Amino acid sequence: MFGALAKKVFGSANDRRLKTYRPRVAAINALEPEISRLTDDELRGKTDEFRAQLAEGKPLDALLEPAFAVVREAAKRTLGQRHFDVQLIGGMVLHEGSISEMRTGEGKTLVATLPTYLNALAGKGVHVVTVNDYLARRDSEWMGQIYRFLGLSVGVIVHGLDDAERAAAYAADITYGTNNEFGFDYLRDNMKYDLAQMVQRGHHFAIVDEVDSILVDEARTPLIISGPLDDRSDLYNGIDKVLPKLVKGDYEVDEKQRAVSLTEAGNEHIEQLLEEAGLLTEGSLYDAANATLVHHVNQALRAHTLFQRDKDYIIRNGEVVIIDEFTGRMMPGRRYSEGLHQALEAKEHVQVQPENQTLASITFQNYFRLYSKLAGMTGTAATEADEFQDIYKLEVVEIPTNVAVARVDEDDEVYRTAAEKLKAIVREIESAAEKGQPLLVGTTSIEKSEQLADFLVEHGYKLIDFTNPLALEPLYDAAREGRPSKHFAVLNARFHEQEAFIVAQAGVPGAVTIATNMAGRGTDIQLGGNADMRIRHELAHLEDGPERDAKIAEIRAQVAELKQKALAAGGLYVIGTERHESRRIDNQLRGRSGRQGDPGRSKFFLSLQDDLMRIFGSERMDGMLQKLGLKEDEAIIHPWINRAIEKAQQKVEARNFDMRKNILKYDDVMNDQRKVVFEQRREFMAEDSVRGTIDDMRHSVVDDIVARHIPEGAYPEQWDIPGLDADAQRLLALELPVAEWAKEEGIADEEIRERLKSAADAGYADRVERNSAEVMTYVEKQVLLQMLDHLWREHLVTLDHLRQVIGWRGYAQRDPLNEYKQEAFELFDGLITHLREQVTAQLMRVEVMFQQPEEPSLPPMQASHIDATTGQDEFGGVDVSARAAAALGISADDPSARRDPNDPATWGRVGRNEPCPCGSGKKFKHCHGALV
Incomplete structure (x- = not known):
C-alpha cells in the first residue's frame, strides 16, 4: 500500500529516469535552429570536428547533444524524417547501454541512428544486429543514407560474402548484420590459422534490434559449427521399432518440466526388447560400454512423448522441419541436437540424416557479453527485465509513445471446454465482421489454427487462395458495400510463401486473418490494407504506362476509403484463442492493434482444456465452476481470472528463466575454457615464432615423464625404469641408456631429468638444423595450432557427454554443477597435458619435404x-x-x-x-x- 502511494507521489523508477533525459532533449532542441542553418558540407564537417575533440581527450558523453542534433538534421535532409523527442530519449537510453522498450511502430530503426553515429565517432566500429538478412540490408541502405551523408562508412554482413568482403564490412565505421552471422564469424575467426585471415576487429559496441527475440528466445540454443559423423540411421530406426512396445507404466511424463524418464519396470522392459532386437549385445543397458545406446533410447522416448507433429515440427518434402514456438515459423536447416532430430526422423519414417560433431560453439549470451557496451531495443522487454539484468546487466527503460495508445484491452473470457470456446470465438468473429471491423485471430500452434479454420468452414466461411491475384476481390467488394464477406486467411508455417501479403491485407474492413504467433513478422498491418503491396500483387502483369498509372490511382483511392471504414468500425480487433506461456508473446499479438494512435481492441478467449490452464490445476477450477452453476456456452469474466492466469504465466516464465540460467551456468564453465583457448590461439598466431613455447612444452613433457616413473622420495629400486625408457622413446623419439643411468652410484631423479632435457634439446636442435630453421618455424606453428584445434574439438564432445549424465550425481547428494566444474577442470588439465605430449612427439619425429608449403584449410x-x-x-x-x-x-x-x-x-x-x-x-x- 505504501509502495503504491509513493509511486503516485514520486512516480515509478522508470518515470524518474525519463525525467533525467528531459534537460538533454531541451538542449538538443535548442541547437536545432543553429544546426539547420549549416550547409551540407558544414554539417558533414561536424564529424571531423567531433573526432578531433575525442582525440584531444573529450569524453564521448559530452558530445551527445550536438551529435544527436546533427543526426536529426541529417535525417531530415536525407530521409525527410525528423526524430521526435521520445525518439531522442530512446537514443540516450541506447547510448547508456540499456534497453529501449518502444511500442511497435514507434520508429526504433530511426532511433538507433543516434547512438550508432555517436559511438562510431570513436573509430572502433559499431555493430547493429538485426533478426534477418533482409532487415540488415534494408537498414544499412535506408539508414546508411544518414551515415554516408555525415562522412561515415557503412558495411553489411549477410550470407554469401567471402572473407575479403566480410573484412571490408567489419572495417567500416558501422556494420549491420544478423546475430547468427556475427556469431558464426567469431567462431570461424577462431578456427583460422593466420591473423590476416580473421575478419572481425573487436567487440566495441552493439545495438541489438528485437533484443528479446535474440537474447532470450534465440539464446535457448547455441550457435554451432559442425562437421559430419558416421551414419547411424540403422540404430535410430531400430530403437524406433522397439519403442512403441513400451506400455504406459514403463515411463513417466512431466509436462511442466518437458521431461520424460523410464521407470524401474521400464528399464527392465526396454533392456529385454533391445536384446531381442539385437541392439543390446553385451552386458546390461547401463554398462559404460552401452552409454550411447541409453542416450539414444532416451532421445527416442522424448521424440515419441514430448514432441507433437504440427505443433513442434511438421513434415515437409520428406524432412522434419522445426516450428519455432515463439514465432510459429518453420525453421528449415535448423536441427535439434544430441540425436533428437534423428529420433524424430525415425519416428516419422523419413530419411534419417547423419549426425554432426561440434567443431565450435557459443551461446548468444556469451557472444554478446564479449562487447564492451551492449544495448537493445524492442516492443516487449519489461516482462523479461530480470533476465536482462541478471544475464547481460542491461536495464529496461520504457519509452513513452509519441501518440497515446487508444487500444482497449478487455478481460479474458474463460469457458469450461475447448468446443464452447470455439463457438464463442466464431460468434465474436461474426459480430465484428458484421460491422466491418478487421480481425486478427492469434493461435499458439499450426494444429490450433487449422482446427479453427475447419470450424469456420463449417460455419460457411471460405479460405482465401492467395495464389489467385483476384482472390481478394470479394473481400474488397464486401468492404465497400459494408457487408461481411465470409472469407478468411490463414497465416502459419505452412503458408510462408504468402506471408507478407496476408499480413499486409489483414487491415481491410471485415477481413478475418488467423495467425500462428505474430512475433517479429516484419510487415505492418495497415488499416484499409497496404496499397504498395496490392499494386505489386495485382498489377504485376501490367507494363508502365497510362493504364497502370490509372489502376495505381484507383487502388490508392480505394485503400484510403477502406481505411476510413476500418477506423469507423473501431480499428483492428485482436482475438487470442489461448494464452501463451510467455506474457511477452501475448503482448506482441496485442501490439498489432492500436498503433500510432489508431483505435483498436483485444480480447483473449480461454478454456480449462487449454495447455496452460490444464497444467496449472484446471480440474479444481472446473469443479468449482460446475458447483457455481456455470452453464454450457457461458463464460466467466473477471479481472481476478486475468491476474490468476498472469501468475501462472509468471511461474512458467520464471521456470524457463531458471532453466536458461542453469544452462548458462554450465556453458560458462566451457566459456572460460573457450576464452583461454581462443586467446592462446591468437597469441600463437601473432608471434613470429613459437619456438620458445615448443621448448617449454618439451621440458614440461620431460618433467611429467620423470615425475610419473620416479616418484618423489622413492628409492632407486622403486623406480619404473622400463616405463621411463618406453615414454622417452614414445614422446621424445630418443633411445637412451636410461637403465645404465639408473645403476650409477648416487644418481638422483634431478640428474636423470637434466640428462633427458639435454638429450631432447640436442635431438630437436639437430632436427631444426637438418630441416632449416625457417621451415621449422612455420611447421611448429602449424602443428601447434592444428593439434590444439583437434584436441579442443574432442574436448567439446567429451564435455557434451559429461553434461548429459552429470545430473545423476544429484541422487548422491552432490551438487551436479560443482561436480561438472571439477571434472571439466580436470578434463581441461588433461587437454593441456595431451597437447604438450602430442605436439612434442610429432615435432621430435617430423621430416620436412622441401616443396611449396600448403596453407592449412579449415575442417x-x-x-x-x-x-x-x-x-x-x-x-x-x-x-x-x-x-x-x-x-x-x-x-x-x-x-x-x-x-x-x-x-x-x-x-x-x-x-x-x-x-x-x-x-x-x-x-x-x-x-x-x-x-x-
Whole structure:
C-alpha cells in the first residue's frame, strides 16, 4: 500500500529516469535552429570536428547533444524524417547501454541512428544486429543514407560474402548484420590459422534490434559449427521399432518440466526388447560400454512423448522441419541436437540424416557479453527485465509513445471446454465482421489454427487462395458495400510463401486473418490494407504506362476509403484463442492493434482444456465452476481470472528463466575454457615464432615423464625404469641408456631429468638444423595450432557427454554443477597435458619435404542461418566449405548434378541465392522460391 502511494507521489523508477533525459532533449532542441542553418558540407564537417575533440581527450558523453542534433538534421535532409523527442530519449537510453522498450511502430530503426553515429565517432566500429538478412540490408541502405551523408562508412554482413568482403564490412565505421552471422564469424575467426585471415576487429559496441527475440528466445540454443559423423540411421530406426512396445507404466511424463524418464519396470522392459532386437549385445543397458545406446533410447522416448507433429515440427518434402514456438515459423536447416532430430526422423519414417560433431560453439549470451557496451531495443522487454539484468546487466527503460495508445484491452473470457470456446470465438468473429471491423485471430500452434479454420468452414466461411491475384476481390467488394464477406486467411508455417501479403491485407474492413504467433513478422498491418503491396500483387502483369498509372490511382483511392471504414468500425480487433506461456508473446499479438494512435481492441478467449490452464490445476477450477452453476456456452469474466492466469504465466516464465540460467551456468564453465583457448590461439598466431613455447612444452613433457616413473622420495629400486625408457622413446623419439643411468652410484631423479632435457634439446636442435630453421618455424606453428584445434574439438564432445549424465550425481547428494566444474577442470588439465605430449612427439619425429608449403584449410563445416522473415535457411543447407561437401559425397562444383529440372521433389534444399534448378536462369528466390 505504501509502495503504491509513493509511486503516485514520486512516480515509478522508470518515470524518474525519463525525467533525467528531459534537460538533454531541451538542449538538443535548442541547437536545432543553429544546426539547420549549416550547409551540407558544414554539417558533414561536424564529424571531423567531433573526432578531433575525442582525440584531444573529450569524453564521448559530452558530445551527445550536438551529435544527436546533427543526426536529426541529417535525417531530415536525407530521409525527410525528423526524430521526435521520445525518439531522442530512446537514443540516450541506447547510448547508456540499456534497453529501449518502444511500442511497435514507434520508429526504433530511426532511433538507433543516434547512438550508432555517436559511438562510431570513436573509430572502433559499431555493430547493429538485426533478426534477418533482409532487415540488415534494408537498414544499412535506408539508414546508411544518414551515415554516408555525415562522412561515415557503412558495411553489411549477410550470407554469401567471402572473407575479403566480410573484412571490408567489419572495417567500416558501422556494420549491420544478423546475430547468427556475427556469431558464426567469431567462431570461424577462431578456427583460422593466420591473423590476416580473421575478419572481425573487436567487440566495441552493439545495438541489438528485437533484443528479446535474440537474447532470450534465440539464446535457448547455441550457435554451432559442425562437421559430419558416421551414419547411424540403422540404430535410430531400430530403437524406433522397439519403442512403441513400451506400455504406459514403463515411463513417466512431466509436462511442466518437458521431461520424460523410464521407470524401474521400464528399464527392465526396454533392456529385454533391445536384446531381442539385437541392439543390446553385451552386458546390461547401463554398462559404460552401452552409454550411447541409453542416450539414444532416451532421445527416442522424448521424440515419441514430448514432441507433437504440427505443433513442434511438421513434415515437409520428406524432412522434419522445426516450428519455432515463439514465432510459429518453420525453421528449415535448423536441427535439434544430441540425436533428437534423428529420433524424430525415425519416428516419422523419413530419411534419417547423419549426425554432426561440434567443431565450435557459443551461446548468444556469451557472444554478446564479449562487447564492451551492449544495448537493445524492442516492443516487449519489461516482462523479461530480470533476465536482462541478471544475464547481460542491461536495464529496461520504457519509452513513452509519441501518440497515446487508444487500444482497449478487455478481460479474458474463460469457458469450461475447448468446443464452447470455439463457438464463442466464431460468434465474436461474426459480430465484428458484421460491422466491418478487421480481425486478427492469434493461435499458439499450426494444429490450433487449422482446427479453427475447419470450424469456420463449417460455419460457411471460405479460405482465401492467395495464389489467385483476384482472390481478394470479394473481400474488397464486401468492404465497400459494408457487408461481411465470409472469407478468411490463414497465416502459419505452412503458408510462408504468402506471408507478407496476408499480413499486409489483414487491415481491410471485415477481413478475418488467423495467425500462428505474430512475433517479429516484419510487415505492418495497415488499416484499409497496404496499397504498395496490392499494386505489386495485382498489377504485376501490367507494363508502365497510362493504364497502370490509372489502376495505381484507383487502388490508392480505394485503400484510403477502406481505411476510413476500418477506423469507423473501431480499428483492428485482436482475438487470442489461448494464452501463451510467455506474457511477452501475448503482448506482441496485442501490439498489432492500436498503433500510432489508431483505435483498436483485444480480447483473449480461454478454456480449462487449454495447455496452460490444464497444467496449472484446471480440474479444481472446473469443479468449482460446475458447483457455481456455470452453464454450457457461458463464460466467466473477471479481472481476478486475468491476474490468476498472469501468475501462472509468471511461474512458467520464471521456470524457463531458471532453466536458461542453469544452462548458462554450465556453458560458462566451457566459456572460460573457450576464452583461454581462443586467446592462446591468437597469441600463437601473432608471434613470429613459437619456438620458445615448443621448448617449454618439451621440458614440461620431460618433467611429467620423470615425475610419473620416479616418484618423489622413492628409492632407486622403486623406480619404473622400463616405463621411463618406453615414454622417452614414445614422446621424445630418443633411445637412451636410461637403465645404465639408473645403476650409477648416487644418481638422483634431478640428474636423470637434466640428462633427458639435454638429450631432447640436442635431438630437436639437430632436427631444426637438418630441416632449416625457417621451415621449422612455420611447421611448429602449424602443428601447434592444428593439434590444439583437434584436441579442443574432442574436448567439446567429451564435455557434451559429461553434461548429459552429470545430473545423476544429484541422487548422491552432490551438487551436479560443482561436480561438472571439477571434472571439466580436470578434463581441461588433461587437454593441456595431451597437447604438450602430442605436439612434442610429432615435432621430435617430423621430416620436412622441401616443396611449396600448403596453407592449412579449415575442417569440413556446416552451419545454419534462418531468415526469420521467410523461415528459409539462407545457407540453403549447403556446407560452408568444399571439403565438407566432399566428405558428404556432394559435388561442390555442381550441386545441381542430381536435380531433375522438371521434378521439384529432387531439388532438396535450394539456397535463396542459388540459380533456380528449373533452369530459368533466375535466382531461386526470384523464381520458384519467390514470395507470392
